[in-house]
Amino acid sequence: MAFKSLSPVLLAGLGAAAFVLAGCQAKVSRPPCPAGEVCLAYGSSQEPGSLDPQTSNLVDEFTIIADLIFGLTTDSPEGTPIPAMATSWETSPDGLTWTFHLRDAKWSDGVPVTADDFVFAYRRILDPKTASIYAYLIYLLKNGQAVNEGTAPLSAVGARALDARTLELTLEHPAPYLPELLKHQSFFPVPKHAVEKWGDGWVKPGRYVSNGPYRLTRWALGDHIEVVKNPHFYDAANVCVDRIHYFPTPDSVMAERRVQRGELDVNTSFQSNRFTRLKETMPDFVRAKNSLATAYLSFNTRDIPAFRDIRVRRALSQSVDREFITGKLMRAGQLPAYGFVPPGTAGYAQGARTVWAGKPLAARQAEARQLLKAAGHGPDNPLSFELKIANSPDTILLASAVQADWAAIGVDARIVQNEGQIAFAAYRNRDFGIGAMSWYADFNDPVTFLGLLKSDTGGQNYGDYKNPTYDALLDAADREPDAVKRADILRRAEQAALNDEALIPIYYVVNRNLVSPKITGWVDNVGNFHRARWLCLKK
The missing domain is CATH 3.10.105.10 (Dipeptide-binding Protein; Domain 3)
Incomplete structure (x- = not known):
């Protein structure tokens, strides 16, 4: 292909256009943050399909759900299990019966969280009608598989509320890793009162009820999900970030640029073959483990x-x-x-x-x-x-x-x-x-x-x-x-x-994350669990 020379007038016009375009590209675009609040812009690889802990199954969904709902245990900054809704527990000598003592806590609508919410959740995930892809994890509970296969009633599952704040789990076999497993969304409680009222529609903004650090306020499909601090969370006083916007970022190179411009504070992936380049151009952002x-x-x-x-x-x-x-x-x-x-x-x-x-x-x-x-x-x-x-x-x-x-x-x-x-x-x-x-x-x-x-x-x-x-x-x-x-x-x-x-x-x-150096509380760990509860931003 032959190339034509360009006139000085056209060159000048192109230069002006490039200047305007560069100015547009340099402008930082992120959601407004109300005065006095700490706001986090969080990029993840894809749009969630569901925020229901018992029907979701992808890592990007779990990232958001685990900021909304807490199970019996949760992740420390290092990704290890620590008490969450359970303050303590005992195990029988044969390792089959675990008794959990629940803290005094509320759902985001002010209704108390009880042991019944856990029992209800485990029956719901095992119910064949729910068709949960993660039901097999609950086979660990006594009769879990029989319940899921429809050969035993829901009431047969090995989970019962001894009282409002005492939950007993009976296992099919000893599982010393149970505190690790209880961090997983499949073992999370769900608000019985909300699910009974709204059915599967309880996960919509305005109906979603959570017991974790944040509550759901907006889901603009294909754009972003917004959560704000839950005032009823039992440790709300120690949660730094007031508001989080989660953005689906399937184009990892574009996400990389958005992090560099300050439009995103975190992105949960970057293209592997750009690792060396990113270590040169954004060394303080690259987190790989x-x-x-x-x-x-x-x-x-x-x-x-x-x-x-x-x-x-x-x-x-x-x-x-x-x-x-x-x-x-x-x-x-x-x-x-x-x-x-x-x-x-x-x-x-x-x-x-x-x-x-x-x-x-x-x-x-x-x-x-x-x-x-x-x-x-x-x-x-x-x-x-x-x-x-x-x-x-x-x-x-x-x-x-x-x-x-x-x-x-x-x-x-x-x-x-x-x-x-x-x-x-x-x-x-x-x-x-x-x-x-x-x-x-x-x-x-x-x-x-x-x-x-x-x-x-x-x-x-x-x-x-x-x-x-x-x-x-x-x-x-x-x-x-x-x-x-x-x-x-x-x-x-x-x-x-x-x-x-x-x-x-x-x-x-x-694990490949891009994390702004303004973020504090981020600890690289093999599970790649980074709960927003532990994060903050330098001013």
Whole structure:
């Protein structure tokens, strides 16, 4: 293409336009903050689908819900469990009965929070009509699975109010990690009086009732969610931030610029391959730490017969170049994953790996071609399917690399991008060939990862993996009181799933946040839990 010279008049006009545009770009745009208040602008990767603790399931939803509603325990600044609605508790000698003593607290409408709100919540999440994707976590309570499967009444669940401020939980098996688990949204209470009045519509602004540091005041779909300090919160006097605006920020590069301009104080992600540049241009903003999370791919074994063949699953998994993806594409400290449970998980015995992990990539890809040929796939019958992903920058990079690796062994993977909420709805409905997802630990124990692959887990067992030996090992681990023996049983379970090529682990995730140096109280932690209750802004 040839280039024309520009006249001085046109050049001057363009210069003036650029000056005006630069001025517009430099202007900081953020919601007004009432006089005397401390306001926080908080960016997260995607629009929440729900703020109902018993029907939500994504990390970005949990970030907001955990600022609105408190369970029996909550996160300290370091991400460890501390008392919240429960001030103390006792455990029976056999570890099956836990008695929690609740503080004197109120919902944001002034109605007292009682043990009945917890009992109501646990029955509600287990009720088959609720169709909660997280109901399987409540199977820990006595009769929880039977209630969820409709073979026992709601009243049979092992949760009862001894009085208004005493809650008794009876477990199916000992769970010393219960205080960790109780931080999770699935164990949060819900306001019985509001849900009975409004049904599922109780989560709308004007109806939403919370017992945490904040209450919901506005949800402008696609724009932002606004919460303000809850005056009925039991520790309101020590909450610094008065008002928070949560903005969906799927475009991570634009979010990066908004943080740099002061339009956002926090953003919960940045593009991995910009890590080095950001450390140079915004060194005081970049917060990166190894996480309890694994990025992986899942097979739709329910609807695609080819994925029921272990030879096909192994060929696809072993042909992926994890070192290239982590070292050349991501470049933010991610580690190649040849197992599912990330290093650093409490109670974890290292050692489980895919059976082919030590082989060079070229040998693995040659073997993959032979496996596909043995399974009936080749030039005359190529394996073809849809690789469905959420449209985040890192996932797009990952998908393109995996697509190229599979093309090298004669596989045709067509990438289909969806907005995050739509992609995960498709995964739950099994509307995909292979899906790309990451699992962040709900609590710091190997079971938070390995429990996904139990045959009775439901929707979040995206690959519908089912192995009676695996299930039996997890059941045995649940009943093993010796921590060392339990860790070894869990390692054997993980190895069984890896031997079956139940999923394709890709890399261990690095938490990546951009945090303004004006923010105080932010503590990097492996769970990546940063509750707004602990944050403040320097003036």
